[in-house]
Structures are given as structure tokens and as C-alpha cells.
Amino acid sequence: MLIVLYIETLPRVTLVLVVLLFTASSLASTDFHQCLQSFKNGTYGFEGGRDNRGKEVNVSDATAISYEMCVIACGPGQEAFNWPAFSQEFGSWLLPWLALISQLPFGANEKLDNLISVLLAVGSPTLAAYSAMLTVLNSRWVAGLFHKLKYPNVQSAVRILSSLQQGPVRIDRSDPSLLPSLVVLPQNDQWWKGMRKRLEYTHTWTVSAATSIAWVFIAYIFTVIDSFTGSIEQLLEVNGQGVGSVWLWLLPVVISWLQISPKCDSKRLEEAFEETNMTAYVATSESTQPVLASSRDGHRAIYLEHGDGPLNTNEICTAPIFNYSRVFSWAVMTEEVVDCFRQASKRARNFRPVGEGQWVQDDHYDRISKANRTGTAIQAQEYCQYYPTIQRKYRWGSGVWSRIFVASSMALFLQWGTTGAALVIVMATPTKGLGCRSAAYLTYASISTLIWGLLLISTVLAHYSGAGETMMFTNRKSHDLRIAANLSIAFRRFGTVLASFNTLAILLTNLFQFSGFFDRCYCDSSVMGLGAKFAYNVIDFTEDDVSAMRQAWIWGVILAVGSATAFVAVLNLLINPSQPEED
Template sequence: MLVFKGPTSSHITTDYLCAFFLLICTQAAHATNFTECFTRLQNEGTTTGGTFSDGSPAPIEEATGITYRLCLSECGSEQEAFSWNTFSQQFNAWLLPWLALISQLPFGANLRVDNLVSVLLTVGSPTLAAYSIAITALNGQWVSRRFQVFTYPNAKKMSRILAGLQQAPLKVNQDKALLASLVILPENDEWFTELATFIEFEHTWSISAATNIGWVLVAYLFTVADSFDDVTRMVNSNGQAVGSLWLWLVPIVVGWLQIAPKIDSTRLTKAMSRANQLAHVATSHAGETRTFGVNISQDKRALSLANPTSHRIHPDEQATAPIFNYARCLHWASGVEEVASAYQHASEKISRNVPVDATQSWIEAPVASKRNYVLDENRRGTLEQVEAYCSPETSTMQQDPDATANDDLYPPTVTSAPSPLSTWSPGVFRRSVVASLVALVLQWATTGSAIIMVWFTPTTGLACRSGAYLGYGVLSTLVWLMMVSSSFLFHAANLRRSKLGHTDHSLRDPRFSSPWFLVVISGILRRLGKTIAAVNTVGILVACIAQFSHLFDTCYCNSSVIYWGAEKAFAVIQLSEKDVSSMRSAWVGALAMALTCAFGFVGFVNLYAETPAPTDS
């Protein structure tokens, strides 16, 4: 994991900011004024170098711009003079509210460095943040539907518990009938009640969060309306594009408020420990159970939070900030399938009125009982019987000569627990693809909106401002691709180890180089992705400040040399009515696209965040 050390990072950031503002002040001392330069050229009657707004040659008296070569020779290569009044107005109106809204992102990690990395990943890759939200919402709906068909008691509560544990490195342990006992025994009903009560099922908004989001939206809308009043005002330092660029932050914050449990990792660990002290395990004597209390480590429980030192846990799974759900979703889905498999086999048997203790007859519940109510007597048995009840039935097993009439339904000698899953969880690729598409749409709708606004601001084409925004979107997408690929490769290595039937120590065995190679590549992608995210975060902040500081207001940037080339490039200095009209239309269209996709993302999350109430019929 990439580690950011507080003091070192702080000193580096301070040095960079000081150097950046020193550069601005130095450039301001040698600044130029393009309007004055253009007026001087018109008064002098320069014969060549004038252009119309489309770049075609024009007499200097009728021109609205000049060629890049003429701009360099007559106006100089320096930037427009830095204006504190312009900078403060644009920064406060377009960037500061978004920076304040970052404080509403969910954290809750064990270490402050993980919270810092969470911010860097979110700002450096909104694509990854949106992906984590979308996959969390899709997984929540999936686990709810997966358990909805099960009729065994506590199935619905288990689905809600599992959905709430997406922010934790879930570990499922089937050894010694631990999982089977948790699912089957009526004595464990208290475990479900304890943990289900702790995990928030309803994600209510706090007043501070709602107020913050509301003020940011109101400030943004008022600022947008004001900017359309006169689009020619400070056109090269206008923050309209910056506002659209950061618009992704609203749906991201709203999305996490909708689906992320408001539980920090310390409280969650204590809650799991407290609940697991209530867990009962079957014994070799029917009807007798035992509890471990505090005499056994948490990783020996049926459901627990995985040990941080485990080689089978992706390093980012331990960081419980919600953005790291991207790393947990695959391992979590496999764990859910293990639990679902136990419930599926138990539900199949209980639907045929087969008791856990196959030597006993099924006892019917009173008529007045609620629908699907199962008496506790039908849910008790020996350790072998409990384990077999959560296992698939096989026709090759030998019948016990002392078996009862229920043997034709459920052979009591089946004692093998289901083996750990060694395949991909069903539907995980489909959910990942859907989450990826949703995340990419949000990223490129907001980033694309900013690019369009600057692209169609004369001089049109790709230039310094639009290039900075394009680079931000590309790096954001690259970080998402690296981090998600890292999680898939790591999970593939775990599945490979499971199929080989070896322990984690097989990583050191040269005979099994394939899992080892996947883990190494996964680690490289993870570290490189975090590094790029940190660079992208700093880069976009510097780019926004540079725009407000006129640092991009030079002959090179204003002439869109990147797009037109040095020989054909030109700088539009005076906007015509046609320029203003086309620019306003582009701004309106781009803004509509960004707002539509942002609200569409919120609607998507709300659609899939809705799950049934945690009750069992």
C-alpha cells in the first residue's frame, strides 16, 4: 500500500504551493495586456497577421484576432497580469464550495493515512468513487434478492447484515460446523438480533450534510446564472468549466449518504466481537450447544472481520472507508455465496418438513402461529446433523440402519460440509460492468462538460485549459482501471490457490508461480494507481488555480496551438456577436449534460439502494 507520511507530505505540499505562487508573482511582474496589444496593432495598421474568429485572414482593422506568430512577436510570451480581485472572485465562487463539500465524504478508517488516501483517490479518480458506490448499491440489491427466496428463519436478517458488512473485510468460516450452527440453531437468534440492531438499515441524512449540499447547490446555481448574464466577462479566467468539472462531487456525496452505513471500523469490530460472544455451536449430543465466549479469536468464528495479516485479503480491504469497497466486493460476494449455499440447502429441507435431527419426526407449529414459523425443536441436532443440514444431499451415501422414515428425504449420515467456493460468484462480472458504465458516464459527463465549455470558447479547439481537464479525466479513468484490475487479479490468485488446494504458503512455492505472479502484478497496479491519483488531485487543483490566476492566459494557450498547430494557430481577442451566441449555446448544452447525468447517477443509486425490511415472515 502506498503510504503518505504526514509531516513529509505537508512539507512537500507547502513547498509546491509557495513555488507556485512565487511563479505567479514573478510572471505578473512581466505580464502583458492582450487587449492593449491588439488595439495598438490596429492603430498602427499592421498589414498582416489579422484573423477572423474562424482563423481566416482579415485586415487588421476588421479582425477579431491575430495569428500566434504575430502575438508572440508583438505581445510577448508572458501571461496576462495576475489580478487578485479576479482570482478571489472566481476561486470563491467556483472552487471553494466544492473543496468544502469534500469534508462530507465518508471516512471511518482505522488509520488517518487511510482517510487521506481515501480523499486522494476520490478527488484523483471520481470514476473509482462512483464505481464503488454503484457496485455497493448493486451488491446490496443482489444479496437481498439472493436471500429473499430462502424460507429458513433469519434469512432476511442475514441478507441485511451481509449487505451492511460491505465496508468490512468479511470472512466466512465453515470449519467445525461454525457456519452451519450459526444458520441452523435457534439459540443463535439472539446473534442475529444483536448484530442486525447495530447495523443501520436506514441511512438517514444528517442536518449538517443536507445543509452543506444544499448551500453548495444554491451557490453553484446562482453563480451559473450570474455567469450567463455576461459570458464575455473575464472569459479566459471564467470558472464556468471548473464548476462543471467538480459537479461529480454532489452525486458522490449524496450516493454515499444513501448507501454507506454510518459505522466506523472500531465500532464495527466491537459489535462483531460482542455478537460473536453470543454465538452457539452444536456438539456431538443432540440438543446441546456451547458458546466460545471470549476464549477464541474472532477469526475462528463463523462470520468475522478478516485478520489484517491474511495473505488472502487484498490490502485495501482493511481500509474501511467506503471507496475501498471496490477491493472488497469480489471477496465479499464469494463469502455471501458460501452463506447463501448453507441457507439454500437448509431451506430446501425445511420446505419438505425435514427436521435437523433426522431421527425425530417433524413437529407442526400451532395453527395460530405466523406463516412459515418453525418450532425450535425442528432446528436442533448434533454437530454432524447440523453440518449435513447445510450440505447438498448425495445419493451415493450409505443409509444408517437405525435411520427413521425421514431417511428417504434426508440421509443423516451426510456429514461433509460444503467446500470453499473456488469459482467466481455468479453475476459478479455483470454487476461490475454495469457499475463501470455508470461510473464512466458520471466521470465523462462532468469532465466532458468542462472540456466542451472551454473547447467552444474562442479560440476554439484543444488548448491548455481543455487539455488539463482532458488529462484529469484520462488519469481518473486510468486509476479506476488499475485499482479494479488489481482487485480482480488478486481475487483470481485466491481462486487459483483454492483450486490447487494449498494454503497461503503456496505463494512461496515456485511450483505455483501463477498465483504469485498475479499477486505481484496486483500490488504494482494498486501502488501505481494510488500514486497517479495523488498526482491527479494536486494537478487538477493547480490547473483550476492557474486558470483563475491568468497563468493560462498566454499567446500559446489562447491560440490553441495544441489543436491548430503553430503555423495555423490564432488568438481571438475581441468576441463577435456570433462568437458569444455559439459560446453560450455550448455552455448551456454542456451544463445540461452534466446536470442530467449527475442527477441520473443519484436516481440510479436510489433505485438500487432500496431493499426489503429486515424481517422474517
């Protein structure tokens, strides 16, 4: 789904930034080659001459200049704005990535929620990759739980529960017979089939998505080849190798979501529950004949949470990047459903019916007769051994921490693999060392990682504080729960603000690089890494510099492409696990 607000706003913001940069940089008149020539003629004395390794040399033989002398001879400003270089680099290296953002899956009702999901994805690629990998691991986990169970609707349950990662799903525990009735009653077969059918819509490959991905990939390959085959003069111009690498995370994330095909359309998700829950039956205490749940009250076994409290703001948003916030509540809910199926499957293997009668053998040996699946509310509850008032076995969901660890490792690998490649490329370009460009990339990846950490902690605290209502943490004091809730809200809001800042920062960094804003004495001398006393600015490249630089660029491209490829490869190994056989 295209984010209208974002697509309408981005060109305007970009245009304003370009105009401001053009206005500011058009006033600049620094020409480093002219400065160096004047310096070599002795205009500014005979101190400050350097070679390309920073060693002091005679001024007449200098190919570099010390930072202090660079400021004196050339001034603190940037080189003049070069529109042809800017337009070429912007169109080749950045614009395709900005266009690819529209292929990320969204689906929230509010444009603001969709915009926030964009800011979170661009501001924290770590979080975007983490949510994608976690979704696949969760789907594989739930398929494994059902793998050996033999009971009607187990295959539908796997698909439904996997799809419901995109929504704030809850189990109604006010009536302990609701969930067992949904699992065992033959009248509810229609509920499972109907819900599965309504959730089988896909957000997957389209001509637009394939075209956008192909455009980005081909543009990246062409510009990489062009940067390796260009002349020394071209290498001296603003280069987008680092920009291409720092944005390369977007390609595997988009591909991953297209393969996962999340059910994230909030309206369709709500309609699926509204329509399907009207067909749900519930066992009664008076007889073995069930009744429609809608004829009794508004309670349903499984429903969507519509709370508007600040604690679960991200959880109720269906955009897939927010799957990180639903991992614990979804896992606990899934565990309860699986336990009901597990107990029912166990008793069916021992030929025990729900009611008090004898086991009825179906005409098909492997099929469980509907006569064995009818009973009263108490009988259905005891058949599934479902007692929600008793403290449950899993407070967080079984194996959830191992899945979080794997997803976090892969997300950090992708983030620092692509950003690390950009750092290798930029820091290996003379003057070598930490400069404005590399510091900006390092800050971007660091804040991205911090945002992921803050939101992960926020999710843990939100589940801890909100779980008191479901009697999983009844041994905790209400004061502790309030503190945890307030910290969760604070961490979430701070992480969102940081993501907005980081998104703007990376866009400004790219524009600064293309406009030549970083082409000034301070940035080109790598003062951040070398210190003002030892910093120097390489102005004339030698063949040895070009050879070493191109070799570093090759390793940078290998690291970036390898990280992205490895992420997609691991995801493809985990996606689409084997499904249980339908009874």
C-alpha cells in the same frame, strides 16, 4: 467524519500555491488588448492578422492574431494577475466543492488511510462513483438471493451481509460445523439480532451535510446564471463554467453515500464482531446440546480479517471507496451463507428437522419450532449441505461480473458526462479547439478512468492469487499465484500514486485558470489542437462569438447536470430493495 489531516493540510497547500501564483503572475505585464492595438497600427508589420475564424485579414481589421505574431507582439508570458477576479472565481466555483469533500464517508482508524481515500475520490471520480453504484447493486443482489427463502433470521442476514461490504469479512472453514451452526441453531438467533442491531448505526443526512450540499448547489446555480447574464467584458475574464462542471461529479457521489449510509466506522465494526461473536453457539459431535464457541477456541463462523500483508491493504480499510476491492471476497462469502440458508429453507419446507426426530409443528403455522433446529455438528452440516473442502460452485460470486459492468457503465457515464460538459464549455470558447484548459480536463478524466481500470484489475488479481488458500483455484500453480499477487500490488500502488498526482493536477489546473496563468499566447491560441502554424488568438469577441459561446455553455450545463441527475436517479431506482419476510 471529517478528515482532520486533509482539512488541516488543504488550506496551507492552497495558500502556498496562491502566493506562488501571485508572485509569479504579478511579474507579468502582458496586455493582449494593448498588443492587438499596437499590432493593428502596423508596429509589427502587416502579417498575422486574423478574424475570429482564423482567416487572414488586413491587419487594421484584425480581431485576432496568429500565434507566431502573438508571441512576437505580446511575448510568451501570461496576463497580469487580477486579484478581484481570482478571489471571486475561486470563492464561487472551487471553494464550495472543496468544502463538500468533507461530507464523503470515511471511517478508517488511520488518518493516512482516510487521506488516501480522499486522494482516490478526487483523483478518480470514476472509482468513487463505481464503488457507490457497486455497493447498491450488491445489496440488491443479496436481497434477491434471500427473497423466497423461509427460515429464521433471513431478514437479519440480508441486512448484515449488505452492511458487511465495508469490512474484510471472512468465513472460518477450519471447522465445517461453524457456519451451519450459526444458521440453524436457535441459540444463535441472538447472534443475528445482536449483529443487526450493532450495524444499524447510520452515516446519513445531517444538518452539516444538507447545508454543504445546498450551499454547493445554490452557488453553482447562481454562478451559472451570472455567467450567462454577464457583459462581453466579463466573459473575457477568467470563467469558472468548466471548473463547476468538472467538479459536479462530487454532488451525486456525496448524495449517493448519504442515501446508502455505509457502516464504515472501523472501530464500531470491530466492536460489533467482538461482542456478538461472544454469543455464538456451535453444535457438538457428542450431543444435540450446543456450546458457546468461545468456550472451545477462538474460531468463529464469520469474522474480520486483520492481515497486514501488502496484497489486501485496501481491502481491510473500511472507507466505502474501497468497496471495489472487496467485491469478490464479499460475494463468495455471501454465496456460502446464502447456500446454507437455502438448503435449510428447502428442508424446512419439506418438514425435515435438523435432528433425527419428527417434525414439530409450532403453534403458529408459519413459524419453525426451535425443536426442529437442534442437532449434532454432523447433522447441522448435512442439513445445510455445507462441505467447504469440496471445490465450490462460484469462484467469483454469482452475477458479479454483470454488477461490475453496470456499475462501471454508470461511473464512466458520470465521469465523462461532467468532464465532457467542461470540455464542451472550454473548447467552444474562442479560440475554439483543444487548448491548455481543455487538455487539462481531458487528461484529468483519462487518468481517472485509468486509475479505475488499474484498481479493478488489481482486485481481480488479488482475489485470484489469494483464493488459492481457500481451494477455489487449486488447479493453478503457485508460481502463477505469486505473479498475480505481485502484479496486483504493483497496479494498486501505481493507481494510488496516479490518484495523488491527478488530485494535485486538477487543483493546480483550477488555480491556473483563476489566476490567469492560462491567459498566454500558447494557451489562448489553442496550439495543441490547431498546431503552431494554424493557431491564432481571438482577442476581440463579436456578438456572434458570444451568442455561439453561450449556446455551447447551455448545452454544457445540461450535459453536466443531466449526467449527475441520471446517476442519482438510477441509484434511487436500485436502492432499498424489498426485504424477505421474517419467519
